[in-house]
Every structure is written in C-alpha cells, then in structure tokens.
Amino acid sequence: MSRVIDILYRPRGRFAANHVGAHTSSEVGGFGVFRDQAPFMRYPDARRIDVRATLRDPFGATYVRRFEQRTAIDVCALVDLSASMGFVGAADRFRVAVELCAALAYSATRVGDRFGLFAFEHAMIEGASLPATRSRRAALAAVERLSAETPHGSSAKGVLAAAAALGATRRLVFLISDFRWSEGLIEQALDALALHDVAPLVLVDSAEVAPPKWGLLQLRDSESGRRRLLLMRPALQRRWIEAEQARRRSLARLASLRSRAPIYIRDALNPVDLSIRLTAA
C-alpha cells in the first residue's frame, strides 16, 4: 500500500448513529443543516429557541430550531475469497481486491467512519475479518492480514454468514467479488444484505470477456477444477460475449430491487471513477 488512495462515498438512506461524523443522518442535533421546528416542550434546547416562530404562534407556544445531526457511519468491505478471485488475467484480481480494501480502510477512517472487514469463501474466514473499528492502524493491519490469504475456496456461500455477522445496524457495505456465483446465491446474498446500503463492486478482467476468435481452448474451472475444451470460432466467440452480457443484465436486474447498481472495476482500480459512482445520488 505504498500510494495513498482516497475514495469518496456517500451513504444512501438514513443511518442512525451516536457519533458525530461526516454524513447526513436521521439524528437531530444542534448543528448543521436546518431540519424543522419543534415545540420547546418536545425538544427543550433553550439555546436554539426560534424567536420569530415563537412570536408568530397565536397560542404563545415556544419553538425550538432543530438541525440534522451529521454522523459517522460504519463502512464494511465483504471480500469474496473463493478460488475464482485468484484469477490472473490482464490483472491479478485478488491484488485489485486487496488494494480496494486498503483504499476503503484509509478513506473511511480518514473521515471518522468505522471500517470493518469480512472475508468469506464457503464460510467466513475469521482470521482475515475485523469488526468495525475507528482505528486506522487496526483497519490497515486487517487488510494486511487479508493480503496474506490465498483465494482457494470452492464456493462463496460464506457471504450469508458474513451478512449475518454485520448485525442489525444499517451500514454501508461494499460487496467485493467477481460475482461468478449462481444466480440463486446472488439473490440470497443481496436479500440478506437488504438492511444495509450495499454497493456491489464487480471485478472483471479483460481476458475473460475477450475470447479468441479461432483456436482450441482448453479451459479449467478455477473452483471446481473441471475442464472443458472449446473449439473457438466466430459464432462461439459471439455466444460467449452474449452470455457475458446476459450475466451482467441478470446481475443488474437482481441488484436493482435490493441494492445499488453494480459497479464494474475492470482490470485496475480507478479511484476517481469509483468515487464519482459512489457519491452519485
């Protein structure tokens, strides 16, 4: 993590928190953007009596101004460690994932948010997980532990356990995976995370979406180890690309009702582009 990458993000929806921070929330407080007026008896803050509203009231009730409390939120990264994440094509997919986690850990703790890390394969990997913490040192240490792992899981079912470990408080969740999952698992995972503000970050590689036009291709599945021989030809290349497009449509459709739209990260992390997508309303 030699270079410092800052990623900007904006949570969607109302987050309840006790800590004052950088994000809008449903909490009311004495500073920030004006929210509404409340009777003094309901919100007895004598320092913020709204004199004009009090005088205007025909019944002589006293009013107090209320402001939106800006709060800190919890940012969690859920990292898929199934074997497909170890794919090395145009880029080392797992390195990109680690780099992304390090950037999120740095960015979250910089603005006072807490950062949590949950790695999973067919179950959760406790060794590379971290409950949400405000400590930047602890967060970056967790990312270091993550980078020492090797993706070799044979499935990604642990995402459900990781979702359960997040707890019942709304959090901003970055689901970092290549989403080479079955459609059912994607649906289950997004359902389990529906409570949270979920941003699916999809890692794709140029190599897997650019099949050759001609030749014999002996493919090996990184997770199951099964092999398949393909006699590549233009028709099959077209089918391959169409299947890939169909997968993206399916992922977008599943995400549309349950989370943010999936964000594709191709080959390398582009922090500016990612920030624009994460701060979009």
Place this chain on the structure above:
Amino acid sequence: MNALGFDHIEALLLAPLALIPFLRSPLRDTTLPSLLSAPADDLSVLVGNILKLSGVFAIGASLLGAAGPHISGAEVERFAEGAQIVMLIDRSGSMNETFAGRTPFGGEESKAAAAKRILKRFVEARGHDLVGVAAFSTAPMLVTPISDHIEATKAAIDAIDRPGLDYTNIARGLAMALSMFKTSEANLSRAVLLISDGAGVIDPKMRDDLKAEFRKTNVSLYWLFLRTEGSSGISGQPSGDDESPQAAPERHLDLFFKSLGVPYRAFEVESAEETEEALRQIDKLERPPVRYVERLPRKDLSALAFALALIATAILVAAKLAQVGLDAKGGAL
C-alpha cells in the same frame, strides 16, 4: 493358416498406457474464474472426443506396430486341370525372320511374332495350365517359373518377339527347362514345348546328361520346329553320304529325342497356320488334372498400425498447433 501373430508380444504389456488420454488432455490448461462464462458447445465436445480417441490410437497403434503383428504365411493346395508346361523358346537371331527366311517387310510376320501370337492364344485357352517360360540363345534364361498366373505368362510371351541374337544352344536350354520342374511332382503330367527354328549340335557329354535328366524327370517333349523355307527338315534324308550331325543337325536332334525314351512328338511347321494346328494337337494330348501347392507370403501388418498411429499423431499435432489461450487484447465489454 492365416493366424495372427506377433514378433514382440511384450510390447503389448504397455497397452494400458493407451488409456492415459482419457485422464489427461494434450492441451495446456487455461484457468478461467468460472466455466459458467464459457458457453456449452456440441461441436467442441465432438472435437474433444476426437482428440481423446486420437491420443488412444496414437499410443495404442504405436504399441501394436512395435509388437510386430503379422498374418503368418501358409501353403495353399490348389487344383488345376491340365499340365505343367515349360515353353522353351528359341531367341536366336533367325527367329526375327519370316518363314520365308527374309527380314519382315510390310505386313509380313516374323517367326517370333507368329509364335508369340499363337502361344498367347494357346495359354489363354488353357487357363488351368501351369506354364513356365524359358528362353535360350547362346545361354538359357529363366523368364517366369511354373505358375498359374496367366498374366505373368502372357507378359513373358509378349517379350519373345524382341530382336533375338546369337546362336542356338539347344542343350543348355533343355537343361534349364528340365531344372524348372520339381522332382517331387513326378506324378504330374509335364511337358516341355520346345519352339525353335533350327537345331544345334549337342556334344556327346551333354547328350548323356540330358538323357539321364529326361529319364529322371519323366517329361514329355514336343518340338515345334518352325522350318524356314528351303532349309533341311527333320525327316529329310541328306543328299549324300554325309551323315554327320553338323551337316543335318535337325535330323540328328530328332533322332536324339527319339532315343530319349520319353513321350516325344515333333511338329514341323512352315507357316503360322501349321503352327496353330500343331498346338491344337498338343492341347488334346495334355489334359490330366494337376494338384499343386502355392505358398502365400507372410503379411506384415505393422506398417498399417504405424500408419494409423501417424494419422492420429498428426491430428494431435494439428490440435497442439491450434491451441490458444486467453489474452486481454481488445474485449467487447
């Protein structure tokens, strides 16, 4: 008979290796995050199976070839109707002349050409004969051994009207013709058909040898004497007292043949028509059944096995050359 055999059967102990292609592919793996992204394809499955079978055949057929398979040779007994006939044909220079003793001119036919035409018809008519061909001029030459392959015999007869040369050394020709018969088949009907247009003197020593040989092999002798117009015949008495073999070699040869003690007939012909007539008579005389043994050669099958292995290997090499991997160039998404 026709049994399949192997020279080195121990090579087949390695035959289980031929199953390896079912376990491993010859192509290098390209790891893909998930096969879900690769579409299923029937043609590819077919190609995959062909490659597996090619691997099996490449290993299996090589081992089979190394084992040296063959169909062992056998002796086949065959039956033919007719006789074993050796045609002993004069190739001396005078055979190139016509019956009139001239160089052929215009439509005229030389003695050799006439003999060729008539002998071929004779061979064709007697399809079951075993015929061998020998020729002689100064030295004898074996043209084809005794066999029932009519095509080979006809080809040999075709060659007799090539220009002949040199003299008529009849004794050595007869010795060769006799040597072509196998002594073990003495019970068969056998004949030497001597076709010549002249006679030579046989020296006394050769006379005794030939006589003994004829007695031993028990061969009938037919002499088809193509007489040139004006020359002395077989039966013609010499004009004077000169009775030496040098003066009338034909007559003395005839006398010698008669003294051999084997069935003998001489046909003195002065034209192509008479030649045909003489052969018709011989045809009538020689018609008993013949039993003979033909050896079938051993048939080597390893070349076939290696050819199969070569084809299979060529398919595998082609597949290897067509192998590609994934790379990141371009990309449609």
